Amino acid sequence: MNAGPVALEHGAVDEAAELRARLTEPDPGIPPWFGYDARGSQLFEQITELPTYYLTRVEWGLLRRHTDDIAQRLGCARVAELGSGSGKKTRLLLAACARRRPTTYLPVDVSREMLEHSAARLAGIPGLAVTGLWGRYEAGLDRLRDDGGAPLAVLFLGANIGNATPAERAALLARVAATLRPGDALLVSADLLKPATVFETCYNDPPGHTAFAEFRLNHLTRLACRFGEGRVDLTGFRPAAHYDGAAEVVDGRLWARRDQQITLPGLGLDLALRRGDGLNVGVSAKFDRDRFCREVASHGLASEAEWIDHDNRYGIFLFRR
Numbered sequence: 001m002n003a004g005p006v007a008l009e010h011g012a013v014d015e016a017a018e019l020r021a022r023l024t025e026p027d028p029g030i031p032p033w034f035g036y037d038a039r040g041s042q043l044f045e046q047i048t049e050l051p052t053y054y055l056t057r058v059e060w061g062l063l064r065r066h067t068d069d070i071a072q073r074l075g076c077a078r079v080a081e082l083g084s085g086s087g088k089k090t091r092l093l094l095a096a097c098a099r100r101r102p103t104t105y106l107p108v109d110v111s112r113e114m115l116e117h118s119a120a121r122l123a124g125i126p127g128l129a130v131t132g133l134w135g136r137y138e139a140g141l142d143r144l145r146d147d148g149g150a151p152l153a154v155l156f157l158g159a160n161i162g163n164a165t166p167a168e169r170a171a172l173l174a175r176v177a178a179t180l181r182p183g184d185a186l187l188v189s190a191d192l193l194k195p196a197t198v199f200e201t202c203y204n205d206p207p208g209h210t211a212f213a214e215f216r217l218n219h220l221t222r223l224a225c226r227f228g229e230g231r232v233d234l235t236g237f238r239p240a241a242h243y244d245g246a247a248e249v250v251d252g253r254l255w256a257r258r259d260q261q262i263t264l265p266g267l268g269l270d271l272a273l274r275r276g277d278g279l280n281v282g283v284s285a286k287f288d289r290d291r292f293c294r295e296v297a298s299h300g301l302a303s304e305a306e307w308i309d310h311d312n313r314y315g316i317f318l319f320r321r
């Protein structure tokens with residue numbers, strides 16, 4: 001039987017302090033983990049269904065085509081997933097793992113709703129036990145390391161690794177490497193470099209859709225509910241994403257349409273924005289295949305296999321500790 005999600009100790013994590021620090025940087029923003037409350041998670045699911053958002057479809061295609069090969073190579077009785085979300089793509093892979101041997105799946109996510117939803121989705125797969133770990137990646141990895149136990153495969157799919165800055169990414173990969181023991185595996189996906197127009201089409205709403213705009217605005221709604229007076233005039237912001245080719249990153253922002261102030265007594269902060277200022281609400285780094293593999297390998301992980309679609313848009317990479 002599958003248990004409900006286990007709430008992870010956040011330890012030293014002080015969310016208010018993190019938000020205050022991020023909002024008062026010279027280029028202010030709201031960190032990505034804050035965007036995934038119940039509404040944000042639902043909106044992200046809508047994004048994955050946009051006709052222009054190719055990432056989910058391409059990754060799903062790769063997972064479908066290569067499920068047995070990937071499952072055989074993973075070959076682990078414990079499969080953890082960082083930022084597991086709805087689990088709709090992972091289902092096939094987990095079923096293939098569980099056909100080989102009894103498997104425990106440990107999804108780590110900040111969204112309790114998504115953990116419950118994915119556990120329900122995965123219930124009934126023979127040979128699969130699910131224990132959700134509710135909290136941040138770091139707390140999840142610490143728990144996995146301390147638990148010891150059977151050989152471990154860590155999945156980091158959905159190109160989630162791109163949502164970290166280069167410094168955050170280095171820290172996260174170091175933590176993954178410190179969690180894995182010799183023989184353990186990391187399966188990580190990355191969105192590969194393409195022309196700017198492809199990214200700008202993918203990361204903005206196509207005509208008739210609003211999922212991206214609502215997802216970005218939801219960061220502000222949540223901020224106002226948690227730390228403000230519960231009200232924020234969303235009409236004062238224009239959500240949009242731009243691709244910065246030099247940094248190889250898609251930059252999602254809320255652009256202030258006028259001078260305004262957001263009062264956040266819970267953070268002891270009045271956020272003053274001038275017309276034209278942009279509040280960062282999420283980056284998505286894009287990768288050159290060779291540089292990506294070298295970067296991951298620099299953490300003591302050996303590149304073992306990769307699955308890249310025919311158009312070289314997207315890759316899933318297997319590394320071994």
Ligand SMILES: C[S@@+](CC[C@H](N)C(=O)[O-])C[C@H]1O[C@@H](n2cnc3c(N)ncnc32)[C@H](O)[C@@H]1O
Binds near residue numbers: 083085158
């Ligand atoms: C871009 S979505 C991808 C979901 C899923 N992997 C997929 O491919 O559809 C990111 C997921 O990671 C979770 N998440 C984001 N930042 C996180 C963090 N720092 N710690 C734990 N979970 C996080 C979100 O709640 C969300 O479910």
